[in-house]
Structure formats: structure tokens, C-alpha cells
Amino acid sequence: MFNKLCIIGPGLIGGSIARAARQRDLCNEIVGYGRPEDVRNLIKGKELKVIDDFYSDIAPAVAEANLVVIATPVGSIDFIFEMLKPIWNNETIYTDVGSTKANVINAAKRVFGKLPENFIPAHPIAGAEQSGIEASLADLFVNKRLIITPEEDTNSELLQKVTLFWERLGAQVSIMSSEHHDAVFAATSHLPHVLAFALVNMLGRKDEKTEIFKYAASGFKDFTRIASSDPTMWLDICLANKDEIIPLIEQLQDELNNIQKSLKNDNKQQLLDTFNYARQSRQRFLDLFEN
Amino acid sequence: MFNKLCIIGPGLIGGSIARAARQRDLCNEIVGYGRPEDVRNLIKGKELKVIDDFYSDIAPAVAEANLVVIATPVGSIDFIFEMLKPIWNNETIYTDVGSTKANVINAAKRVFGKLPENFIPAHPIAGAEQSGIEASLADLFVNKRLIITPEEDTNSELLQKVTLFWERLGAQVSIMSSEHHDAVFAATSHLPHVLAFALVNMLGRKDEKTEIFKYAASGFKDFTRIASSDPTMWLDICLANKDEIIPLIEQLQDELNNIQKSLKNDNKQQLLDTFNYARQSRQRFLDLFEN
Numbered sequence: 001m002f003n004k005l006c007i008i009g010p011g012l013i014g015g016s017i018a019r020a021a022r023q024r025d026l027c028n029e030i031v032g033y034g035r036p037e038d039v040r041n042l043i044k045g046k047e048l049k050v051i052d053d054f055y056s057d058i059a060p061a062v063a064e065a066n067l068v069v070i071a072t073p074v075g076s077i078d079f080i081f082e083m084l085k086p087i088w089n090n091e092t093i094y095t096d097v098g099s100t101k102a103n104v105i106n107a108a109k110r111v112f113g114k115l116p117e118n119f120i121p122a123h124p125i126a127g128a129e130q131s132g133i134e135a136s137l138a139d140l141f142v143n144k145r146l147i148i149t150p151e152e153d154t155n156s157e158l159l160q161k162v163t164l165f166w167e168r169l170g171a172q173v174s175i176m177s178s179e180h181h182d183a184v185f186a187a188t189s190h191l192p193h194v195l196a197f198a199l200v201n202m203l204g205r206k207d208e209k210t211e212i213f214k215y216a217a218s219g220f221k222d223f224t225r226i227a228s229s230d231p232t233m234w235l236d237i238c239l240a241n242k243d244e245i246i247p248l249i250e251q252l253q254d255e256l257n258n259i260q261k262s263l264k265n266d267n268k269q270q271l272l273d274t275f276n277y278a279r280q281s282r283q284r285f286l287d288l289f290e291n
Numbered sequence: 292m293f294n295k296l297c298i299i300g301p302g303l304i305g306g307s308i309a310r311a312a313r314q315r316d317l318c319n320e321i322v323g324y325g326r327p328e329d330v331r332n333l334i335k336g337k338e339l340k341v342i343d344d345f346y347s348d349i350a351p352a353v354a355e356a357n358l359v360v361i362a363t364p365v366g367s368i369d370f371i372f373e374m375l376k377p378i379w380n381n382e383t384i385y386t387d388v389g390s391t392k393a394n395v396i397n398a399a400k401r402v403f404g405k406l407p408e409n410f411i412p413a414h415p416i417a418g419a420e421q422s423g424i425e426a427s428l429a430d431l432f433v434n435k436r437l438i439i440t441p442e443e444d445t446n447s448e449l450l451q452k453v454t455l456f457w458e459r460l461g462a463q464v465s466i467m468s469s470e471h472h473d474a475v476f477a478a479t480s481h482l483p484h485v486l487a488f489a490l491v492n493m494l495g496r497k498d499e500k501t502e503i504f505k506y507a508a509s510g511f512k513d514f515t516r517i518a519s520s521d522p523t524m525w526l527d528i529c530l531a532n533k534d535e536i537i538p539l540i541e542q543l544q545d546e547l548n549n550i551q552k553s554l555k556n557d558n559k560q561q562l563l564d565t566f567n568y569a570r571q572s573r574q575r576f577l578d579l580f581e582n
Contacts, residue, residue, distance in 0.1 A: 204572025281495025
């Protein structure tokens with residue numbers, strides 16, 4: 001499908017793309033680019049034959065690449081575009097895997113004046129608790145969703161090609177606007193992470209004074225799992241999508257105020273309605289999720 | 292260990308106590324008491340041989356029982372004590388399984404004037420998503436914690452006996468004050484449930500307008516699992532322990548306000564400190580939980 005694939009920042013996601021593309025025979029050569037301080041991860045990737053070679057210099061990394069995947073944390077996207085600008089190749093397809101899309105598109109517009117028609121913004125809904133190329137998996141994207149958020153300027157032929165590439169990696173591809181994408185994921189992913197971090201941060205301080213974690217059960221374990229996510233990655237995501245996240249935090253505060261009021265006033269019916277509607281809503285989600 | 296065991300309200304928990312006590316040969320006869328409207332559940336329990344017999348009349352149910360376990364929702368505890376008062380037997384050991392303890396003890400004090408020395412307040416930290424006697428399991432309490440919250444008046448000999456009973460069912464018994472119990476579980480169980488209900492309630496309404504659940508992933512599934520808990524049971528728990536829960540909701544609101552402020556001001560360090568501390572705290576919990 002491609003002769004040369006270049007992964008910029010081959011960690012868990014980038015490494016998994018490399019493994020999957022190789023396993024499915026979608027390219028002949030896979031190279032990785034990383035900063036000098038990431039060289040251990042790159043050496044590991046070559047040892048594991050996830051990548052054939054690696055560079056800490058961008059020019060040879062992307063030279064003659066047919067597909068360049070930007071798989072770095074979303075906070076570094078401006079820097080990556082600045083680095084690519086002088087050697088931008090109109091014959092190459094560029095894409096990314098950022099969890100937020102408006103900020104990536106805006107960064108491209110800032111750096112290039114307009115969104116390059118050969119940059120296809122994408123977001124695979126997949127991950128794992130571990131990070132780094134060692135944790136990468138060839139099947140990470142199988143039956144997972146992948147969202148592409150094209151703009152007017154996006155070249156539809158290249159959009160098709162990136163769609164096909166991800167479908168070959170096993171993903172179910174959806175197309176939507178970057179605004180809708182960011183609103184949806186602020187609600188179902190970013191806000192829950194903020195909540196989990198907030199709760200465990202607060203309870204962690206309590207636990208230092210009086211042991212409360214000792215008596216917590218499996219419900220607490222599940223509820224707080226996402227509080228074990230990579231803090232740096234989530235710092236980037238939260239800042240990149242703060243315009244969507246901040247209003248949601250306010251809406252949740254209103255929700256909590258209502259519950260608090262109902263508790264103070266022993267408003268059983270209101271509380272029961274809230275809990276019942278929540279349970280029904282989660283069932284609606286589960287029915288979607290299981291299928 | 293006991294000749295006759297009586298379970299008041301044999302559902303998931305009460306039924307599991309019955310199954311476990313029978314399997315471990317801790318009593319000769321097990322009877323259940325339930326309201327007429329619960330007769331289907333009681334018939335099922337007898338069919339499954341979880342209980343030997345059942346009554347919708349309290350007197351014959353508890354007559355000559357050596358151990359009476361109150362396994363009804365915490366909201367009904369006043370009613371249960373009122374019902375037991377005229378036939379209270381000083382030769383019988385009474386205990387309960389309520390998720391909140393101060394309200395149970397206060398209810399007993401209201402009804403009896405003081406906490407009866409032969410009532411041992413207890414809380415097994417165990418459960419399942421299903422409810423009803425059909426879902427009961429003989430091993431539900433194996434390696435689970437059980438907390439007993441005695442008062443000054445509690446008879447220490449009977450406390451020992453109830454402790455031994457639960458240890459024989461496989462539980463790890465801890466003793467603490469009802470105040471400490473309620474504070475600990477407000478933090479690690481009740482508040483997370485309130486949060487999950489609040490979040491899913493809010494997102495459920497969004498999902499009705501624009502499909503957001505469609506793109507939610509496994510992190511969301513874990514985070515919201517407890518929002519599928521029994522609404523009526525949680526209504527009771529939240530109201531019974533509202534004095535502990537309300538201040539915690541306020542503390543969480545402060546936490547969310549801080550994160551919101553940090554997002555607005557792009558205060559990276561503050562956000563990173565919060566996320567890092569949360570991740571470390573959860574690791575501390577996991578280390579306790581896994582062992």
C-alpha cells in the first residue's frame with residue numbers, strides 16, 4: 001500500500017501502527033523519528049523489529065516516505081509542524097493520532113497559513129495502561145473506532161487512502177467535524193479523566209491522614225482506573241481541549257449541586273429519578289458498546 | 292455454631308449468608324422473613340434450598356432463632372426494629388449488614404432507648420451487580436472485609452461470636468467506630484457512586500440530542516460501572532449517610548474549581564501535580580488492594 005512509512009514518535013500508538021502495518025503487509029519499510037532523549041525507546045523498537053530504522057534528525061526520517069504518521073503527544077504538535085514545514089512534501093500523505101482535533105488543525109493553520117490538503121487529521125479510539133513502543137500491539141486497533149476530521153481543504157483522494165489504511169489495520173472509520181469530535185470526547189473521555197484525577201487527588205490526601213483506601217473495594221478500583229493514566233499525556237489533552245472541558249465541568253458542578261440540594265432536603269423522588277435515569281442511560285451505552 | 296439462623300430480607304447478601312453458613316455447616320436450620328410482596332423471592336429461595344422455610348409474619352420467623360441477620364435495605368431499619376421490639380429476645384444474637392452504620396445504631400437507640408447489647412452492627416464489603424436470592428453465592432464473602440462497629444453497650448462475648456461467624460464465612464473482620472466507618476465509606480464508596488450517577492445522568496441527556504455514547508470506550512465503561520447500581524438501594528445509603536456525603540461533595544467541588552482555574556490559566560505545573568499525585572495515590576490503593 002505504501003513503500004515507506006515514517007512514524008514520528010513511535011510509542012504505544014505509533015508502535016502499534018507499525019506492528020499492524022507490517023503484519024498486514026501494508027508497507028515495505030518502517031522508520032521512526034524521535035528526539036535524542038527518546039533514543040532508548042527507538043533502539044528498543046529496532047531491536048523488537050517494530051521499526052527497521054530510526055532517526056533523531058527529521059529530514060532523513062521523512063525522506064521519500066509515502067505516509068508520515070505524527071504520533072507524539074498533542075501538546076507537541078506545533079513544534080512538529082514547524083519542524084516539518086521546510087521539508088513538507090506534497091507527494092507524501094501526513095496524518096496524526098491526536099486525541100484532540102481542533103487544536104491540531106489550528107496548529108497546522110498557524111504554521112502553514114492553511115490546512116495542507118495532504119494532512120489528514122485522525123484519532124484512533126484505542127490505548128492501553130502501559131506506554132512506550134515495548135507495549136505496542138499489532139491488534140490494538142482491531143474493531144476499535146477511528147475518527148477522521150477533514151476540513152474543506154482536505155484532499156478527498158488522500159482521505160480515502162488513509163481511511164482504507166486504517167480499515168486494513170482493523171479499525172471502524174467514522175468521519176465527523178473536529179468541533180463535534182472534540183465535544184464528544186470532552187464528554188465521554190476528557191471529563192471522566194478530570195473527574196477521576198480530581199477524586200483520587202482529594203481522597204489520596206485523606207488516605208495519608210486516615211487509611212481509607214484499605215477498605216475500598218472493586219467498585220472503587222474500576223471507577224478510578226483512568227486516574228492511573230499518563231499525567232503528561234492528559235495534561236496536553238486537557239489544555240488542548242479546555243474550551244470544551246471547562247463548560248462540562250460547570251455542568252457537572254450544577255448536577256452535583258442538585259444532588260446536594262436533594263440530599264439536604266431529603267428529596268427522595270428527585271434523587272431516585274436521577275439515579276434511575278443514570279442507570280438507564282448507562283444501559284443504553286452498554287447496548288451500543290457490546291454490539 | 293447456631294441451631295436456627297433467621298435472615299430478615301434474604302436477597303443477594305442475606306441469601307449468600309445462608310448459602311455460606313449451610314455450606315460451612317454453621318447452623319441446622321435457616322429461615323427467611325420477607326414482606327408479602329416479596330413472596331416470589333422467598334419461594335425461589337426455598338426452591339433453591341437456600342432457606343429451609345420462610346414467613347411473612349415476624350414472630351414465627353425469629354422464634355428460637357440463635358442468630359437473626361437483618362439484611363434489608365438500610366432505609367427500612369427503623370421499621371424492622373419497631374417490628375422486632377415487642378418480641379425482642381435477650382437470648383438471641385441480632386446483627387445487620389447495612390452499608391451505613393450510624394443511622395442503624397441511631398435507629399436502634401430511638402426504638403429501644405439504648406443500643407441493645409445483643410445487637411451487633413456489621414457491614415460486609417461485598418456485593419454483585421445482580422440482586423435477589425437467585426444471585427446469592429456461597430463464596431461472596433471469601434477474602435472480603437467485614438466491619439463491625441460496636442458501641443459501649445455492645446456485649447463483647449456476642450461480638451466475639453459474630454466475629455467468628457463471619458470469619459468462618461471467609462471474611463476478614465475489622466472493628467471500628469460507626470463514625471469512622473461512615474466517613475471512610477462516604478469517601479471511597481458513596482461519593483464515587485454519587486459522582487457516577489451525576490456524570491451519567493448529565494451525559495445521558497446529551498446522548499439523547501447527539502450520540503456521544505457511540506464513541507465512548509472501555510475507560511468510560513469502567514468509570515461508569517457503579518452508575519448501574521441499584522438506584523433504590525443507593526437512595527437509602529445516600530440519605531442515611533448524607534451528613535458525611537454532603538461535605539465530601541463540597542470538597543470535590545473545590546477540587547474541580549481548582550482544576551477549572553488551572554485550565555483557564557494554563558497552569559501546567561498545578562495540573563501536572565494534581566494528575567501525578569492522583570496517579571501515585573491510586574497506585575498506593577492498588578498495592579493495598581492486590582495484597
